[in-house]
Amino acid sequence: MPGEKFIIKLADNATPFCVSTPRKIPFAYTDKLKIELTLLETQGIIKNTIEHSDWCAPIVITPKKNTNKIRILLSIGYVLMQLHSDGTWKTVQAGSRHLSDTETRYAVIELELLGVEWAAQKCYNFLEGLPKWIKGKEKLRADALSRHPHEPPNTSDELAEQPIVNGDHVDEAPTISAIRSVADSPKDDQTRLFQVWKSSNTENQYQELKRLIINGFPESKKDLPDHLKKYWCVHPDLSVDQDLIVYGCRLLIPTSLCQTIMQKFHHGHPGIRRAQDRARMIVYWPGIDTDIEACINDCQFCQDHLSMNSKEQLIQKLKPSRPFQEIAADLHTLTVKTT
Known part of the structure; x- marks a missing residue:
């Protein structure tokens, strides 16, 4: 991945997260997904393996706006950095987690807002009164963390699934x-x-x-x-x-x-x-x-005050005063002949 070099380390008490049922990928996105996965493998972000792993998470495929590409969603991540007097940025706090089953069905814009809200909740003591938003593609560390989450969501993380x-x-x-x-x-x-x-x-x-x-x-x-x-x-x-x-x-x-x-x-x-x-x-x-x-x-x-729609009265026709004054005929079919 282009940009600054960094190493992701798992916490000592991190427990493996694994799902046994894969998510279905729309057929129309199959070829695009293969291209995207090949690109991630070329960049060294992921690697192809046939060995069993205790870490396995479902991916969510969504189309990118105004492009012919797709976005692969696995989790959400954040990095809180501080600007020092020497002009360098240093990491203060970082984290990532998997998406819950409900969150995997969010739209892209809802996932972006979820990431912002979860990061703000985790870094509340640092961010209170200092709001600032930077796009994920401009912060490579947060983007990398979201591709390699180290913990499943807990009750406090699932913001849309608890009473406030x-x-x-x-x-x-x-x-x-x-x-x-x-x-x-x-x-x-x-x-x-x-x-x-x-x-x-x-x-x-x-x-x-x-x-x-x-x-x-x-x-x-x-x-x-x-x-x-x-x-x-x-x-x-x-x-x-x-x-x-x-x-x-x-x-x-x-x-x-x-x-x-x-x-x-x-x-x-x-x-x-x-x-x-x-x-x-x-x-x-x-x-x-x-x-x-x-x-x-x-x-x-x-x-x-109910509106009353009275029924229309039946209009009776006058009886004829002489024979054959009015003649009516019905068209019908009998033995394939029209009478």
């Missing part, structure tokens, strides 16, 4: 903004998200479902407890983000809060269709459409 609690409220996660659409103000936004988080921690069914999502659902629906079978049809799309369950991009609401959230969608008496359309964009619970319809049908104000 500050005092008496939960900071809003970048990917969970659904509750914002039913909030009346920024303050109400934080309050309602905290209510969802607090209710989820005290509801046994919610916690049991969360454990199933993390550990995996059983092979058959009949192996689920009866109170969780209603989630079977949507379980492939359920995930845990910031200690809350999401269904795609929709926030799963605990049972104890369904009525409260439903009243927010009913506010202003928008009608069944509009309330359902609004709810489908941001929140979810089993039977949400039926519950919203029942809620609005029970609203006396909505029923009093």
Whole structure:
């Protein structure tokens, strides 16, 4: 690799990280991947071997913007350097880690932000009040560290997979903004998200479902407890983000809060269709459409102001006053002849 020379040393207590199931590579990227791996081998960054290794991590392939090349992602790394009086830069702190299973599915821009946020968290005592961003391709040490991580991610590293609690409220996660659409103000936004988080921690069914999502659902629906079978049809799309369950991009609401959230969608008496359309964009619970319809049908104000589309009356034709006054004929086929 061009640039300054350096040596990467593993910590004494570093434990091997290995995955047994390789990630699938899109067929369209196969030739480009071979070219990229050959280039890395030529530069001495990697080497081809047939020997067994205790260190093995999956790679993620993404296309580079506005080019015909690909980017190989393995992990994230950082280097904190300090400018000394003699004009030289010296390393203060450095680190790297593998990507979690969730992080391997991030977009490139999300991975770049993840690297910045993780590095800032690790170097918080040095960086507070001194923000500065340098592209990875301009810092070869950090780029090299990201290609040779020495530790798997721990709980504190997985920034997008843990709740962020500050005092008496939960900071809003970048990917969970659904509750914002039913909030009346920024303050109400934080309050309602905290209510969802607090209710989820005290509801046994919610916690049991969360454990199933993390550990995996059983092979058959009949192996689920009866109170969780209603989630079977949507379980492939359920995930845990910031200690809350999401269904795609929709926030799963605990049972104890369904009525409260439903009243927010009913506010202003928008009608069944509009309330359902609004709810489908941001929140979810089993039977949400039926519950919203029942809620609005029970609203006396909505029923009093319901638009009535009266049926059109049947128009009766006058009876003919003489024979053959009106003649009608039907075209039909009988024994391959048209009559």
